[in-house]
Amino acid sequence: MANSPFWSTFRRDLILVFRHKTDMVNPLVFFLIAISMIPLAIGPETALLIRIAPGIIWVMALLATLLSLDNLFRSDFDDGSLEQLLIAPYPLFFSVLAKVTVHWLATGLPLTLLAPLLGVMLSLPASAFGALCCSLFIGTAAMSLIGAVGAALTVGLRKGGLLISLIVMPLYIPVLIFGASAVQAAVLGEPFSLQLAVLGAGLALALVLAPFAAAGALRVSVNG
Amino acid sequence: MSSSKYSAREITLPQQPALIELRNFACERDERMLFNSLNALFYAGQVVQILGANGSGKTTLLRILAGVSSDYQGEILWQGQALATCAWEYANETLYLGHLPGIKKSLTPMENLRWYAAVQSSARQSDVNQVEKFTTGVNDEVLLRSLAEVNLAGYEDTLCYQLSAGQLRRVALARLVFSTAKLWILDEPFTALDKAGVVLLESRLASHATAGGVVLVTSHQDISVPDLQQLNLQHFTGSKLTPDCAETFANG
Numbered sequence A: 001m002a003n004s005p006f007w008s009t010f011r012r013d014l015i016l017v018f019r020h021k022t023d024m025v026n027p028l029v030f031f032l033i034a035i036s037m038i039p040l041a042i043g044p045e046t047a048l049l050i051r052i053a054p055g056i057i058w059v060m061a062l063l064a065t066l067l068s069l070d071n072l073f074r075s076d077f078d079d080g081s082l083e084q085l086l087i088a089p090y091p092l093f094f095s096v097l098a099k100v101t102v103h104w105l106a107t108g109l110p111l112t113l114l115a116p117l118l119g120v121m122l123s124l125p126a127s128a129f130g131a132l133c134c135s136l137f138i139g140t141a142a143m144s145l146i147g148a149v150g151a152a153l154t155v156g157l158r159k160g161g162l163l164i165s166l167i168v169m170p171l172y173i174p175v176l177i178f179g180a181s182a183v184q185a186a187v188l189g190e191p192f193s194l195q196l197a198v199l200g201a202g203l204a205l206a207l208v209l210a211p212f213a214a215a216g217a218l219r220v221s222v223n224g
Numbered sequence B: 001m002s003s004s005k006y007s008a009r010e011i012t013l014p015q016q017p018a019l020i021e022l023r024n025f026a027c028e029r030d031e032r033m034l035f036n037s038l039n040a041l042f043y044a045g046q047v048v049q050i051l052g053a054n055g056s057g058k059t060t061l062l063r064i065l066a067g068v069s070s071d072y073q074g075e076i077l078w079q080g081q082a083l084a085t086c087a088w089e090y091a092n093e094t095l096y097l098g099h100l101p102g103i104k105k106s107l108t109p110m111e112n113l114r115w116y117a118a119v120q121s122s123a124r125q126s127d128v129n130q131v132e133k134f135t136t137g138v139n140d141e142v143l144l145r146s147l148a149e150v151n152l153a154g155y156e157d158t159l160c161y162q163l164s165a166g167q168l169r170r171v172a173l174a175r176l177v178f179s180t181a182k183l184w185i186l187d188e189p190f191t192a193l194d195k196a197g198v199v200l201l202e203s204r205l206a207s208h209a210t211a212g213g214v215v216l217v218t219s220h221q222d223i224s225v226p227d228l229q230q231l232n233l234q235h236f237t238g239s240k241l242t243p244d245c246a247e248t249f250a251n252g
Helices: A005-019 A021-042 A046-069 A071-079 A081-087 A092-121 A126-154 A161-187 A193-223 B058-066 B083-092 B109-120 B122-126 B128-137 B140-149 B165-178 B195-210
Strands: B020-029 B032-042 B047-051 B073-078 B094-097 B183-187 B214-218 B228-232
Touching: A005 A021, A005 A092, A005 B109, A021 A046, A021 A092, A046 A071, A046 A092, A046 A126, A046 A161, A071 A081, A071 A092, A071 A126, A071 A193, A081 A092, A081 A193, A081 B094, A081 B109, A092 A126, A092 A193, A126 A161, A126 A193, A161 A193, B020 B058, B032 B058, B047 B058, B047 B195, B058 B094, B058 B183, B058 B214, B073 B083, B083 B094, B094 B165, B109 B140, B109 B165, B140 B165, B165 B195, B195 B214
Parallel strands: B047 B214, B047 B228, B094 B183, B183 B214
Antiparallel strands: B020 B032, B020 B073
Protein backbone atom coordinates (compact mmCIF):
# COMPACT_ATOMS: atom_id res chain seq x y z
CA MET A 1 0.00 0.00 0.00
CA ALA A 2 2.65 2.47 1.05
CA ASN A 3 4.70 1.42 -1.92
CA SER A 4 1.94 1.77 -4.50
CA PRO A 5 2.61 4.19 -7.35
CA PHE A 6 -0.25 6.42 -6.21
CA TRP A 7 1.12 6.94 -2.72
CA SER A 8 4.64 7.12 -3.97
CA THR A 9 3.76 9.95 -6.36
CA PHE A 10 1.68 11.58 -3.65
CA ARG A 11 4.55 11.44 -1.17
CA ARG A 12 7.09 12.64 -3.71
CA ASP A 13 4.98 15.66 -4.67
CA LEU A 14 4.31 16.48 -1.05
CA ILE A 15 8.05 16.50 -0.35
CA LEU A 16 8.52 18.75 -3.38
CA VAL A 17 5.91 21.18 -2.04
CA PHE A 18 7.78 21.42 1.23
CA ARG A 19 11.09 21.93 -0.56
CA HIS A 20 9.57 24.73 -2.68
CA LYS A 21 7.57 26.60 -0.09
CA THR A 22 7.53 29.82 -2.11
CA ASP A 23 5.48 28.16 -4.87
CA MET A 24 2.89 27.25 -2.28
CA VAL A 25 2.94 30.57 -0.45
CA ASN A 26 2.64 32.70 -3.62
CA PRO A 27 -1.10 32.18 -4.27
CA LEU A 28 -1.85 32.53 -0.56
CA VAL A 29 -0.04 35.84 -0.33
CA PHE A 30 -1.89 37.03 -3.42
CA PHE A 31 -5.20 35.99 -1.84
CA LEU A 32 -4.35 37.75 1.41
CA ILE A 33 -3.07 40.97 -0.14
CA ALA A 34 -5.77 41.31 -2.79
CA ILE A 35 -8.60 40.91 -0.28
CA SER A 36 -7.07 43.16 2.34
CA MET A 37 -6.87 45.90 -0.32
CA ILE A 38 -10.62 45.89 -0.87
CA PRO A 39 -11.73 47.67 2.34
CA LEU A 40 -8.91 50.17 1.85
CA ALA A 41 -10.01 50.94 -1.69
CA ILE A 42 -13.77 51.17 -1.25
CA GLY A 43 -13.98 52.36 2.34
CA PRO A 44 -15.01 50.63 5.55
CA GLU A 45 -18.78 50.75 5.10
CA THR A 46 -19.98 47.57 6.77
CA ALA A 47 -23.19 47.19 4.80
CA LEU A 48 -21.41 47.48 1.47
CA LEU A 49 -18.59 45.14 2.52
CA ILE A 50 -21.02 42.48 3.70
CA ARG A 51 -22.83 42.77 0.39
CA ILE A 52 -19.69 42.16 -1.69
CA ALA A 53 -17.65 39.93 0.66
CA PRO A 54 -18.86 36.51 -0.62
CA GLY A 55 -18.21 37.43 -4.23
CA ILE A 56 -14.83 39.04 -3.54
CA ILE A 57 -13.52 36.12 -1.49
CA TRP A 58 -14.66 33.62 -4.08
CA VAL A 59 -13.26 35.53 -7.06
CA MET A 60 -9.91 35.94 -5.31
CA ALA A 61 -9.80 32.25 -4.36
CA LEU A 62 -10.46 31.42 -7.99
CA LEU A 63 -7.69 33.71 -9.21
CA ALA A 64 -5.26 32.38 -6.60
CA THR A 65 -5.96 28.82 -7.79
CA LEU A 66 -5.47 29.91 -11.37
CA LEU A 67 -2.14 31.45 -10.43
CA SER A 68 -0.83 28.16 -9.09
CA LEU A 69 -1.99 25.92 -11.93
CA ASP A 70 0.87 26.41 -14.36
CA ASN A 71 3.24 24.67 -11.95
CA LEU A 72 1.17 21.51 -11.71
CA PHE A 73 2.91 19.54 -14.48
CA ARG A 74 5.52 22.06 -15.60
CA SER A 75 8.50 20.91 -13.55
CA ASP A 76 7.81 17.24 -14.29
CA PHE A 77 7.67 18.10 -17.98
CA ASP A 78 10.92 20.04 -17.83
CA ASP A 79 12.98 17.37 -16.10
CA GLY A 80 11.60 14.38 -18.00
CA SER A 81 9.77 12.64 -15.17
CA LEU A 82 6.43 13.30 -16.86
CA GLU A 83 7.49 11.02 -19.73
CA GLN A 84 8.35 8.36 -17.21
CA LEU A 85 4.93 8.72 -15.60
CA LEU A 86 3.26 8.35 -19.01
CA ILE A 87 4.99 5.10 -19.89
CA ALA A 88 4.81 3.55 -16.43
CA PRO A 89 2.71 0.39 -16.21
CA TYR A 90 0.18 2.19 -14.05
CA PRO A 91 -3.00 4.06 -15.03
CA LEU A 92 -2.18 7.68 -15.65
CA PHE A 93 -5.59 8.52 -14.17
CA PHE A 94 -4.36 7.73 -10.67
CA SER A 95 -1.00 9.42 -11.11
CA VAL A 96 -2.79 12.60 -12.19
CA LEU A 97 -5.18 12.23 -9.26
CA ALA A 98 -2.23 11.96 -6.86
CA LYS A 99 -0.68 15.12 -8.27
CA VAL A 100 -3.96 17.04 -8.17
CA THR A 101 -4.57 15.95 -4.59
CA VAL A 102 -1.23 17.37 -3.56
CA HIS A 103 -1.98 20.55 -5.49
CA TRP A 104 -5.23 20.94 -3.61
CA LEU A 105 -3.56 20.25 -0.26
CA ALA A 106 -0.99 22.94 -1.06
CA THR A 107 -3.37 25.63 -2.36
CA GLY A 108 -7.08 24.87 -1.97
CA LEU A 109 -6.93 23.72 1.62
CA PRO A 110 -4.83 26.68 2.90
CA LEU A 111 -7.14 29.05 0.99
CA THR A 112 -10.12 27.48 2.73
CA LEU A 113 -8.50 27.81 6.14
CA LEU A 114 -7.45 31.38 5.48
CA ALA A 115 -10.88 32.49 4.25
CA PRO A 116 -12.60 33.10 7.66
CA LEU A 117 -9.78 35.43 8.61
CA LEU A 118 -10.38 37.45 5.48
CA GLY A 119 -14.09 37.23 6.13
CA VAL A 120 -13.49 39.12 9.36
CA MET A 121 -11.60 41.75 7.38
CA LEU A 122 -14.61 42.20 5.09
CA SER A 123 -16.95 42.19 8.15
CA LEU A 124 -18.64 39.01 7.03
CA PRO A 125 -21.04 37.87 9.79
CA ALA A 126 -19.83 34.86 11.75
CA SER A 127 -22.93 32.93 10.74
CA ALA A 128 -21.60 32.77 7.18
CA PHE A 129 -18.20 31.30 8.07
CA GLY A 130 -19.51 27.74 7.91
CA ALA A 131 -20.90 28.23 4.43
CA LEU A 132 -17.73 30.02 3.34
CA CYS A 133 -15.45 27.20 4.48
CA CYS A 134 -17.67 24.40 3.22
CA SER A 135 -18.16 25.96 -0.19
CA LEU A 136 -14.46 26.75 -0.58
CA PHE A 137 -13.50 23.28 0.64
CA ILE A 138 -15.55 21.63 -2.08
CA GLY A 139 -15.08 24.36 -4.66
CA THR A 140 -11.29 24.58 -4.53
CA ALA A 141 -11.04 20.80 -4.93
CA ALA A 142 -13.23 21.00 -8.03
CA MET A 143 -11.13 23.89 -9.32
CA SER A 144 -7.87 21.98 -8.83
CA LEU A 145 -9.30 19.05 -10.79
CA ILE A 146 -10.69 21.16 -13.62
CA GLY A 147 -7.52 23.25 -13.70
CA ALA A 148 -5.43 20.11 -14.16
CA VAL A 149 -7.01 19.66 -17.58
CA GLY A 150 -5.95 23.16 -18.60
CA ALA A 151 -2.48 22.69 -17.15
CA ALA A 152 -2.09 19.38 -18.98
CA LEU A 153 -3.17 20.90 -22.29
CA THR A 154 -0.70 23.76 -22.06
CA VAL A 155 2.29 22.04 -20.46
CA GLY A 156 4.00 21.57 -23.81
CA LEU A 157 3.84 25.29 -24.58
CA ARG A 158 6.55 27.60 -23.38
CA LYS A 159 4.17 30.35 -22.31
CA GLY A 160 0.99 28.61 -21.29
CA GLY A 161 -0.11 30.99 -18.54
CA LEU A 162 -2.63 33.05 -20.45
CA LEU A 163 -3.96 30.07 -22.36
CA ILE A 164 -4.67 28.17 -19.15
CA SER A 165 -6.82 31.07 -17.95
CA LEU A 166 -8.77 31.13 -21.20
CA ILE A 167 -9.35 27.38 -21.17
CA VAL A 168 -10.18 27.03 -17.51
CA MET A 169 -12.10 30.23 -16.73
CA PRO A 170 -15.37 29.25 -18.44
CA LEU A 171 -15.33 25.93 -16.58
CA TYR A 172 -14.82 27.71 -13.28
CA ILE A 173 -17.87 29.92 -13.71
CA PRO A 174 -20.46 27.41 -12.41
CA VAL A 175 -18.25 26.71 -9.39
CA LEU A 176 -17.97 30.44 -8.76
CA ILE A 177 -21.70 31.07 -9.09
CA PHE A 178 -22.80 28.31 -6.73
CA GLY A 179 -19.93 28.88 -4.29
CA ALA A 180 -20.54 32.60 -3.92
CA SER A 181 -24.29 32.11 -3.80
CA ALA A 182 -23.95 29.63 -0.91
CA VAL A 183 -22.11 32.25 1.12
CA GLN A 184 -24.56 34.94 0.07
CA ALA A 185 -27.46 32.81 1.23
CA ALA A 186 -25.77 32.20 4.57
CA VAL A 187 -25.27 35.94 5.02
CA LEU A 188 -29.00 36.45 4.48
CA GLY A 189 -29.78 33.66 6.93
CA GLU A 190 -31.23 31.41 4.24
CA PRO A 191 -30.45 27.70 3.82
CA PHE A 192 -27.50 27.02 1.55
CA SER A 193 -27.50 23.24 1.35
CA LEU A 194 -28.79 23.32 -2.23
CA GLN A 195 -25.75 25.25 -3.45
CA LEU A 196 -23.41 22.95 -1.54
CA ALA A 197 -25.14 19.94 -3.05
CA VAL A 198 -24.64 21.31 -6.54
CA LEU A 199 -20.98 22.05 -5.76
CA GLY A 200 -20.59 18.51 -4.41
CA ALA A 201 -22.13 17.07 -7.54
CA GLY A 202 -19.74 19.16 -9.60
CA LEU A 203 -16.81 17.87 -7.56
CA ALA A 204 -17.94 14.27 -8.01
CA LEU A 205 -18.21 14.79 -11.75
CA ALA A 206 -14.80 16.47 -11.91
CA LEU A 207 -13.26 13.70 -9.81
CA VAL A 208 -14.34 11.10 -12.34
CA LEU A 209 -13.83 13.00 -15.58
CA ALA A 210 -11.05 15.53 -15.04
CA PRO A 211 -8.18 13.07 -14.41
CA PHE A 212 -9.19 11.20 -17.58
CA ALA A 213 -9.20 14.39 -19.60
CA ALA A 214 -5.94 15.56 -18.03
CA ALA A 215 -4.29 12.18 -18.71
CA GLY A 216 -5.36 12.32 -22.35
CA ALA A 217 -4.18 15.92 -22.63
CA LEU A 218 -0.81 15.01 -21.12
CA ARG A 219 -0.30 12.30 -23.74
CA VAL A 220 -1.03 14.80 -26.48
CA SER A 221 1.24 17.45 -24.94
CA VAL A 222 4.19 15.12 -24.48
CA ASN A 223 3.70 13.47 -27.87
CA GLY A 224 4.43 16.70 -29.75
CA MET B 1 25.05 -14.09 -30.44
CA SER B 2 24.08 -16.85 -28.08
CA SER B 3 20.80 -17.75 -29.77
CA SER B 4 22.45 -18.50 -33.10
CA LYS B 5 25.07 -20.65 -31.41
CA TYR B 6 22.44 -23.18 -30.34
CA SER B 7 20.24 -22.99 -33.41
CA ALA B 8 21.87 -26.00 -35.08
CA ARG B 9 21.12 -28.20 -32.10
CA GLU B 10 17.59 -26.98 -31.56
CA ILE B 11 16.61 -26.89 -35.18
CA THR B 12 13.48 -28.96 -34.63
CA LEU B 13 12.14 -26.56 -32.02
CA PRO B 14 10.01 -23.64 -33.20
CA GLN B 15 12.18 -20.58 -33.53
CA GLN B 16 11.90 -18.13 -30.69
CA PRO B 17 10.07 -15.04 -31.91
CA ALA B 18 11.91 -11.79 -31.92
CA LEU B 19 11.36 -9.79 -28.77
CA ILE B 20 10.48 -6.76 -30.84
CA GLU B 21 9.71 -6.56 -34.47
CA LEU B 22 9.22 -3.42 -36.50
CA ARG B 23 7.17 -3.94 -39.63
CA ASN B 24 7.08 -1.45 -42.41
CA PHE B 25 7.77 1.26 -39.93
CA ALA B 26 7.67 4.91 -40.94
CA CYS B 27 7.63 8.24 -39.24
CA GLU B 28 6.92 11.63 -40.68
CA ARG B 29 7.69 14.92 -38.98
CA ASP B 30 6.81 18.31 -40.41
CA GLU B 31 6.18 16.82 -43.86
CA ARG B 32 9.62 15.23 -43.82
CA MET B 33 10.05 11.48 -43.83
CA LEU B 34 12.41 10.62 -40.98
CA PHE B 35 12.56 6.94 -41.84
CA ASN B 36 10.54 4.79 -44.13
CA SER B 37 9.95 1.07 -44.72
CA LEU B 38 12.00 0.27 -41.66
CA ASN B 39 11.83 -3.43 -40.89
CA ALA B 40 13.84 -4.74 -38.03
CA LEU B 41 13.95 -7.66 -35.61
CA PHE B 42 15.48 -7.40 -32.18
CA TYR B 43 16.23 -10.66 -30.38
CA ALA B 44 16.90 -11.36 -26.75
CA GLY B 45 20.60 -11.01 -26.06
CA GLN B 46 21.24 -8.15 -28.44
CA VAL B 47 22.73 -4.75 -27.82
CA VAL B 48 21.69 -2.59 -30.74
CA GLN B 49 23.24 0.80 -31.39
CA ILE B 50 20.96 3.06 -33.40
CA LEU B 51 23.06 5.18 -35.72
CA GLY B 52 22.27 8.21 -37.79
CA ALA B 53 23.22 11.83 -38.24
CA ASN B 54 21.76 14.57 -36.05
CA GLY B 55 18.10 14.93 -36.86
CA SER B 56 17.81 11.53 -38.52
CA GLY B 57 15.15 10.39 -36.07
CA LYS B 58 17.03 8.35 -33.49
CA THR B 59 15.36 9.98 -30.53
CA THR B 60 11.99 9.88 -32.30
CA LEU B 61 12.36 6.14 -32.88
CA LEU B 62 13.26 5.52 -29.26
CA ARG B 63 10.41 7.69 -28.00
CA ILE B 64 7.98 5.73 -30.16
CA LEU B 65 9.34 2.42 -28.92
CA ALA B 66 9.19 3.63 -25.33
CA GLY B 67 5.52 4.52 -25.78
CA VAL B 68 5.97 8.25 -25.22
CA SER B 69 5.01 9.10 -28.77
CA SER B 70 2.45 7.33 -30.94
CA ASP B 71 3.01 9.33 -34.08
CA TYR B 72 4.05 6.58 -36.52
CA GLN B 73 2.90 4.33 -39.30
CA GLY B 74 3.51 0.63 -39.40
CA GLU B 75 3.48 -2.05 -36.77
CA ILE B 76 5.37 -2.84 -33.60
CA LEU B 77 5.21 -6.44 -32.42
CA TRP B 78 6.23 -7.47 -28.93
CA GLN B 79 7.09 -11.18 -28.75
CA GLY B 80 5.08 -11.73 -31.90
CA GLN B 81 1.97 -9.87 -30.71
CA ALA B 82 0.72 -6.49 -31.86
CA LEU B 83 1.58 -3.85 -29.33
CA ALA B 84 -2.04 -2.80 -28.84
CA THR B 85 -2.94 -6.23 -27.45
CA CYS B 86 -0.13 -6.33 -24.92
CA ALA B 87 0.51 -2.68 -24.11
CA TRP B 88 0.52 -3.33 -20.40
CA GLU B 89 3.01 -6.20 -20.47
CA TYR B 90 5.13 -4.14 -22.80
CA ALA B 91 5.14 -1.12 -20.50
CA ASN B 92 6.08 -3.47 -17.72
CA GLU B 93 9.05 -4.87 -19.54
CA THR B 94 10.37 -1.56 -20.79
CA LEU B 95 12.77 0.83 -19.20
CA TYR B 96 13.27 4.13 -20.98
CA LEU B 97 15.97 6.63 -20.22
CA GLY B 98 15.51 9.73 -22.32
CA HIS B 99 17.57 12.77 -23.12
CA LEU B 100 16.35 14.30 -19.89
CA PRO B 101 17.45 12.19 -16.95
CA GLY B 102 14.06 12.51 -15.22
CA ILE B 103 15.66 13.31 -11.90
CA LYS B 104 14.07 15.86 -9.58
CA LYS B 105 16.77 18.23 -8.46
CA SER B 106 15.12 19.14 -5.20
CA LEU B 107 14.94 15.52 -4.12
CA THR B 108 17.79 13.35 -2.93
CA PRO B 109 18.99 10.44 -5.10
CA MET B 110 17.28 8.02 -2.73
CA GLU B 111 13.94 9.83 -2.94
CA ASN B 112 14.18 9.89 -6.72
CA LEU B 113 14.93 6.19 -6.92
CA ARG B 114 12.21 5.26 -4.41
CA TRP B 115 9.67 6.89 -6.68
CA TYR B 116 11.00 5.10 -9.73
CA ALA B 117 11.05 1.79 -7.90
CA ALA B 118 7.37 2.23 -7.01
CA VAL B 119 6.24 3.49 -10.40
CA GLN B 120 8.18 0.97 -12.44
CA SER B 121 7.29 -2.10 -10.46
CA SER B 122 3.58 -1.51 -10.08
CA ALA B 123 2.87 -4.66 -12.06
CA ARG B 124 4.52 -6.77 -9.47
CA GLN B 125 1.84 -5.85 -6.99
CA SER B 126 -1.07 -6.98 -9.09
CA ASP B 127 0.62 -10.31 -9.62
CA VAL B 128 -0.33 -12.10 -6.44
CA ASN B 129 2.55 -14.55 -6.53
CA GLN B 130 5.06 -11.80 -6.74
CA VAL B 131 3.83 -9.50 -4.03
CA GLU B 132 6.46 -10.82 -1.71
CA LYS B 133 9.15 -10.42 -4.30
CA PHE B 134 8.09 -6.85 -4.80
CA THR B 135 7.96 -5.88 -1.17
CA THR B 136 11.26 -7.51 -0.41
CA GLY B 137 12.72 -6.92 -3.86
CA VAL B 138 13.07 -3.19 -4.26
CA ASN B 139 13.52 -1.84 -0.80
CA ASP B 140 15.87 0.84 0.42
CA GLU B 141 18.67 -1.66 0.78
CA VAL B 142 18.50 -2.53 -2.91
CA LEU B 143 18.39 1.15 -3.82
CA LEU B 144 21.40 1.91 -1.64
CA ARG B 145 23.27 -0.91 -3.32
CA SER B 146 22.26 0.43 -6.74
CA LEU B 147 23.61 3.85 -5.84
CA ALA B 148 26.83 2.31 -4.57
CA GLU B 149 27.16 0.44 -7.84
CA VAL B 150 27.13 3.68 -9.82
CA ASN B 151 29.70 5.14 -7.43
CA LEU B 152 27.32 7.43 -5.61
CA ALA B 153 27.72 5.89 -2.18
CA GLY B 154 27.75 8.73 0.32
CA TYR B 155 25.49 10.94 -1.81
CA GLU B 156 22.23 9.18 -0.87
CA ASP B 157 20.89 12.11 1.09
CA THR B 158 22.45 15.00 -0.81
CA LEU B 159 19.98 17.10 -2.75
CA CYS B 160 20.45 16.53 -6.48
CA TYR B 161 20.95 20.29 -6.92
CA GLN B 162 24.41 19.81 -5.52
CA LEU B 163 25.36 16.99 -7.89
CA SER B 164 27.22 17.48 -11.15
CA ALA B 165 25.71 16.66 -14.54
CA GLY B 166 27.59 13.38 -14.65
CA GLN B 167 26.45 12.44 -11.18
CA LEU B 168 22.83 13.24 -12.11
CA ARG B 169 23.21 10.92 -15.07
CA ARG B 170 24.54 8.27 -12.71
CA VAL B 171 21.48 8.63 -10.48
CA ALA B 172 19.32 7.95 -13.52
CA LEU B 173 21.53 5.01 -14.52
CA ALA B 174 21.12 3.50 -11.05
CA ARG B 175 17.63 2.58 -12.28
CA LEU B 176 19.25 0.05 -14.57
CA VAL B 177 20.68 -1.78 -11.60
CA PHE B 178 17.41 -2.66 -9.90
CA SER B 179 15.21 -2.78 -12.99
CA THR B 180 13.57 -6.05 -13.96
CA ALA B 181 12.63 -4.84 -17.45
CA LYS B 182 13.74 -6.89 -20.44
CA LEU B 183 13.91 -4.05 -22.92
CA TRP B 184 16.13 -1.11 -22.21
CA ILE B 185 15.72 1.96 -24.38
CA LEU B 186 18.55 4.36 -23.70
CA ASP B 187 18.85 7.69 -25.45
CA GLU B 188 22.41 9.00 -25.30
CA PRO B 189 23.13 7.39 -21.92
CA PHE B 190 26.85 8.17 -22.17
CA THR B 191 26.32 11.93 -22.06
CA ALA B 192 28.33 13.62 -19.30
CA LEU B 193 29.71 10.33 -17.98
CA ASP B 194 33.40 10.08 -17.17
CA LYS B 195 35.59 7.31 -18.59
CA ALA B 196 35.06 5.00 -15.65
CA GLY B 197 31.32 5.60 -15.94
CA VAL B 198 31.34 4.70 -19.63
CA VAL B 199 33.14 1.42 -18.91
CA LEU B 200 30.72 0.67 -16.08
CA LEU B 201 27.69 1.30 -18.28
CA GLU B 202 29.12 -0.78 -21.13
CA SER B 203 29.64 -3.74 -18.84
CA ARG B 204 26.10 -3.29 -17.50
CA LEU B 205 24.69 -3.33 -21.04
CA ALA B 206 26.66 -6.45 -21.88
CA SER B 207 25.50 -8.26 -18.76
CA HIS B 208 21.88 -7.30 -19.46
CA ALA B 209 22.16 -8.77 -22.95
CA THR B 210 23.74 -11.95 -21.58
CA ALA B 211 20.85 -12.26 -19.14
CA GLY B 212 18.42 -12.35 -22.08
CA GLY B 213 17.51 -8.69 -22.38
CA VAL B 214 17.59 -6.31 -25.30
CA VAL B 215 19.29 -2.93 -25.25
CA LEU B 216 18.47 -0.26 -27.81
CA VAL B 217 20.90 2.57 -27.41
CA THR B 218 21.80 5.71 -29.30
CA SER B 219 25.23 7.17 -29.02
CA HIS B 220 27.66 8.99 -31.24
CA GLN B 221 30.54 7.29 -29.47
CA ASP B 222 31.79 3.82 -30.20
CA ILE B 223 30.35 1.39 -27.73
CA SER B 224 32.58 -1.51 -26.84
CA VAL B 225 30.17 -4.32 -26.12
CA PRO B 226 30.65 -7.86 -27.47
CA ASP B 227 28.39 -8.65 -30.47
CA LEU B 228 27.21 -5.07 -30.86
CA GLN B 229 24.55 -4.80 -33.57
CA GLN B 230 24.04 -1.59 -35.46
CA LEU B 231 21.00 -0.12 -37.10
CA ASN B 232 21.66 2.88 -39.29
CA LEU B 233 18.55 4.96 -39.77
CA GLN B 234 20.01 6.72 -42.75
CA HIS B 235 19.53 3.53 -44.77
CA PHE B 236 15.81 3.99 -44.35
CA THR B 237 15.32 7.62 -45.26
CA GLY B 238 12.79 7.90 -48.02
CA SER B 239 11.38 11.04 -49.48
CA LYS B 240 7.98 9.56 -50.24
CA LEU B 241 5.75 6.91 -48.78
CA THR B 242 4.85 4.36 -51.42
CA PRO B 243 1.62 2.47 -50.87
CA ASP B 244 3.18 -0.87 -51.74
CA CYS B 245 6.17 -0.61 -49.47
CA ALA B 246 4.93 -3.64 -47.54
CA GLU B 247 6.53 -5.75 -50.26
CA THR B 248 9.99 -4.49 -49.47
CA PHE B 249 10.05 -6.46 -46.23
CA ALA B 250 13.56 -7.22 -45.13
CA ASN B 251 15.21 -7.98 -41.86
CA GLY B 252 17.30 -5.18 -40.46
